[in-house]
Amino acid sequence: MRLGHVIGRVTLSQQDPAYKGGRFLLVQPFSREQFAGAPLLPLAKGSSLVVYDNLGAGVGHVIAFTEGAEASAPFDQPTPVDAFNAALVDKIFYTPPV
């Protein structure tokens, strides 16, 4: 799992029925600087990705998302999901050694 900052939402007018009950978020994965408290910019440098969400995350939230085969594990049917929002993060305690 990785941490990411929700920078937007993706709305689909037509979608595969397998995605019913979920939303899609545009997420910026955390860099090491952001773990340490660097500001979360709405449009940061680096690649962003689309994450399936059924917990209700909003823009500005920090989430923990999982990728790969585990991203589609929570679904009953095999579902083409690359990234799945597993948790809404309340608090990060990060102190790397100096």
Add this chain to the structure above:
Amino acid sequence: MFLARVDGVVIATVSHPSMAGHRSIICQPIDAEGRDEGPPVLAIDPLGAGQHERVLISTDGSHTRAHVKDPKSPLRNIVMGLVDAKETD
């Protein structure tokens, strides 16, 4: 499997049900010399690793799903051991 150093913890109230009751730690992957390798990742920690302790992380999702007793869990990384010592040439 890879070696990592524990650099922190994460608190989440709203999460997938399989994460409830499991400690989530921030792991910094390290190379053979102990240098940082890539950005930190999250892992479930059933062993209670301490701050800056070296741990062995498994990325086997099927073991993690068995550990949390939920076949539909999205979790993958889990702490398998606490490292006492390692040798390199």
